[in-house]
Amino acid sequence: MVSTLTLNAENHAETIRRLNTAFFLAARDAARESVPFAMTAFGVPQVLAEWLLTAGPDQVLALAQLPVCTFEVRLPSRAMETVCLPGGRVPVETDCPVVAMHTALLAVGAASERR
Incomplete structure (x- = not known):
């Protein structure tokens, strides 16, 4: 329903x-x-x-x-602060492989902490 x-x-x-x-x-x-x-x-x-x-x-x-x-959204607040800026702005650095890797590591780390 x-x-x-x-x-x-x-x-x-x-x-x-x-x-x-x-x-x-x-x-x-x-x-x-x-x-x-x-x-x-x-x-x-x-x-x-x-x-x-x-x-x-x-x-x-x-x-x-x-x-x-x-x-569920698995981005912890630290990762969201990195990629989500006020007013819908997106930092240029989000295309950077290092930022993508860092965000993924934060998400995986947060997921393992919840288990």
């Missing part, structure tokens, strides 16, 4: 379903290469990464039907 708190609830539900589907399929592809990589890159627990390895398309699509995004 989708909330009616917004006039576009059905559109949002469809967007969430598509995002969830893309997320799970991408995590499944990553898990096929390496379960530890899928866990790190997508932030999925081991049990989900291993389940995705054997899940059929219908099972993945059923999981994607959940009414909320099944993934």
Whole structure:
């Protein structure tokens, strides 16, 4: 059941379903290469990464039907302060490979601290 708190609830539900589907399929592809990589890159627990390895398309699509995004923003506040500036400004340095690597390391580090 989708909330009616917004006039576009059905559109949002469809967007969430598509995002969830893309997320799970991408995590499944990553898990096929390496379960530890899928866990790190997508932030999925081991049990989900291993389940995705054997899940059929219908099972993945059923999981994607959940009414909320099944993934979360993993950028810790330090990383967001690096890439999100007031007024929608984006620092030129965000295209720099060092900034991208630093942001990814902050995200992975924060994820491991929550476990």
